[in-house]
Amino acid sequence: MHSTGIIESFFLIFTGAAVFASAALYTRQPLLVAYIAVGCLLGPYGLALVSDQDLLSEIAEIGIIFLLFLVGLDLPPGKLKDMAGEGLLTALVTTLVFFLIGYSLMTAFGFTNTEAIVTGVAVTFSSTILGIKLLPTTVLHHRHVGEIVIALLLIQDLVAILALVLLAGYGETVDETLESLSTVLIALPLLTLGAMLGVRYLLLPLIARFDAFHEFIFLLALGWCLGLATIGSFLGLTFEIGAFVAGVSLATSPISQYIAEALRPLRDFFLVLFFFSVGANLNLALLMQVLLPTLFLAMALIAVKPGTFALALRLQKEPAGTGWEAGFRLGQMSEFSLLVSYVALGAGLLSVEAAHVIQGATVLTLVVSSYIVIFRYPSPIALSARLRRD
Numbered sequence: 153m154h155s156t157g158i159i160e161s162f163f164l165i166f167t168g169a170a171v172f173a174s175a176a177l178y179t180r181q182p183l184l185v186a187y188i189a190v191g192c193l194l195g196p197y198g199l200a201l202v203s204d205q206d207l208l209s210e211i212a213e214i215g216i217i218f219l220l221f222l223v224g225l226d227l228p229p230g231k232l233k234d235m236a237g238e239g240l241l242t243a244l245v246t247t248l249v250f251f252l253i254g255y256s257l258m259t260a261f262g263f264t265n266t267e268a269i270v271t272g273v274a275v276t277f278s279s280t281i282l283g284i285k286l287l288p289t290t291v292l293h294h295r296h297v298g299e300i301v302i303a304l305l306l307i308q309d310l311v312a313i314l315a316l317v318l319l320a321g322y323g324e325t326v327d328e329t330l331e332s333l334s335t336v337l338i339a340l341p342l343l344t345l346g347a348m349l350g351v352r353y354l355l356l357p358l359i360a361r362f363d364a365f366h367e368f369i370f371l372l373a374l375g376w377c378l379g380l381a382t383i384g385s386f387l388g389l390t391f392e393i394g395a396f397v398a399g400v401s402l403a404t405s406p407i408s409q410y411i412a413e414a415l416r417p418l419r420d421f422f423l424v425l426f427f428f429s430v431g432a433n434l435n436l437a438l439l440m441q442v443l444l445p446t447l448f449l450a451m452a453l454i455a456v457k458p459g460t461f462a463l464a465l466r467l468q469k470e471p472a473g474t475g476w477e478a479g480f481r482l483g484q485m486s487e488f489s490l491l492v493s494y495v496a497l498g499a500g501l502l503s504v505e506a507a508h509v510i511q512g513a514t515v516l517t518l519v520v521s522s523y524i525v526i527f528r529y530p531s532p533i534a535l536s537a538r539l540r541r542d
Contacts, residue, residue: 158207161202161204161207164194164201164202165190165194165202165424165425165428166424168190168193168194169186169187169190169424169428171190172186172187172189172190173186173187182519182522182523182526184282184427184518184519184522185519185522187423187424187427187428187430187431188427188428188430188431188515188518188519189431190428190431191427191428191429191430191431191432191433191434192431192432192434192436193431194428194432195208195428195431195432195433195434196208196432197432197434197435197436197437198432202432208429208432208433209429209433209494211422211425211426211428211429212425212426212429212430212433212490212494213391213392214422214425214426215422215423215425215426215429216392216426216487216491217377217378217381217391217392217395218377218395218415218418218419218422219280219281219419219422219423219426219487220309220313220392220393220395220396220399221377221381221395221396221398221399221415222399222412222415222416222419223280223306223309223396223399224395224396224397224398224399224400224401224402224403225399225400225402225403225408225409225411225412226306226399226403226408226412239300239303239304239307240307241464241468242304242461242464242465242468243304243307243308243311245464246276246304246457246460246461246464247276247308247311249456249460250272250275250276250453250456250457250460251272251273251275251276252272253272253275253452253453253456254268254271254272254273254274254275254276254449254453255268255269255271255272256268257271257445257448257449257452258271258272258445258449258506258509261444261445261448263445263503263505263506263509264503264506266501266502267501267502267503267506270492270493270496270501270502270506270510271449271506271509271510273315273492274485274488274489274492274493274496274510274514275449275453275485275489275510275513276308276311277308277309277311277312277485277486277488277489277492278304278305278308278457278482278483278484278485278486279484279485279486279487279518279521280305280308280309280486280487280488281423281487282484282518282521282522282525283301283302283305283481283482284301284302284305285532286481286522286525286526286529286531286532287301287302287481287531288530288531288532296474297474297477297478297481300465300470300474300478301478301481301482304461304478304482305482308486308488309488312486312488312491312492313393313396315488315492316390316392316393316491316492316495317336317340317389317393319492319495319496319499319501335387335388336388336389339384339387339388339389340389340393340397342387343380343383343384343387343389343394343397344397344400344401346383347380347397347398347400347401348401350376350401351401351402351404351405355372355376355402355405356405358372359372359405359407363407366414369407369410369411369414370411370414370415373402373411373414373415374415374418376398376402377395377398377399378395379398380394380395380397380398380401381394381395381398382394384397390495392491426487430490430511430514430515431515433511434508434511434512434515435508438504438505438508439508439512441505442505442506442508442509442512443512445509446508446509446512446513446516447516449509449510449513450512450513450516450517450520453483453484453485453513453517454483454484454516454517454520454521457479457482457483457484458476458479458480458482458483459479460479461475461478461479461482461483462475462476462478462479463475465478465479477529480521480524480525480528480529481525481529483517483521483524484514484517484518484520484521484522485510485513485514485517485518486514487514489510489513489514490510490511490514492510493507493510493511493514494507
């Protein structure tokens with residue numbers, strides 16, 4: 153059988169995404185659903201028109217790399233300090249609740265203790281992509297509920313990075329794990345220090361000298377992101393952690409928001425690829441074998457997450473309406489859940505079946521949550537003209 157090359161693959165992915173997106177808009181469905189659906193159709197478990205597993209995994213990884221770089225760009229130390237009050241307490245309380253739900257359900261369905269722990273960690277995160285993409289940029293983004301959503305997402309992102317660091321240090325034996333963790337604990341501060349010095353003595357002087365050339369700023373940011381990602385991988389971390397450090401190191405610079413805006417079209421390009429790869433990697437036959445735990449996990453999180461966030465925020469003296477809106481906007485699993493499952497599967501911490509429970513539940517919660525938000529709250533893609541805000 154003829155092997156599909158990268159040009160043919162991109163043609164199929166983006167043409168298919170355009171067709172499905174058009175159908176989604178005509179029928180008033182979230183575009184996220186279209187991207188996942190075209191991945192299921194064209195991927196190795198569908199028509200197998202795009203069947204190169206290495207290409208699909210690299211597509212997903214590049215999408216996450218740019219996402220984490222942009223998350224890091226929005227995390228200057230001052231903002232971290234501002235989030236340390238109400239947002240931190242709410243995030244920690246809800247994280248514990250969601251972990252217990254994931255752990256208990258996986259244990260009840262006979263999965264191993266390790267698989268239950270990894271699943272418990274994976275379900276604690278909400279989707280940064282969906283949460284921010286469904287915030288109206290000119291209205292909610294600067295209102296209190298928008299601040300709550302973004303603060304909680306950023307705290308969860310930090311927890312996700314910590315989880316990835318721990319997974320990166322996992323080995324088959326206790327000695328290997330301790331050795332790997334030691335390497336990580338040395339490599340992460342070393343990479344962070346090197347990045348900060350690089351920004352101060354290399355990037356900022358170059359930006360100050362050539363800031364009139366927007367193309368150069370774009371290329372410099374791109375090179376910095378991918379360069380730190382590669383160095384992070386070389387030091388025994390992951391590409392994603394390296395990209396996150398690259399973003400954080402630039403976050404204190406006045407140019408950070410300009411870079412974030414300049415890279416958004418590129419991020420959207422890779423997010424289409426990322427969600428395509430999510431759909432393409434779903435083995436529907438295997439998913440049917442673990443359908444019951446997948447459905448129970450997804451339904452439990454959809455039912456519990458909004459109320460848990462609302463209650464935690466109510467205890468912090470937030471109005472009930474604000475708490476419920478923030479809860480529904482955060483009421484799904486995350487792209488980090490997928491990343492944790494991929495990394496844990498590669499490290500031997502998850503069986504293929506357990507990984508598919510996480511991945512299937514993630515897709516279900518992303519889809520259902522997006523429907524709830526666009527039907528009930530203001531967003532750029534709301535179905536009602538009354539709720540459509542940009």
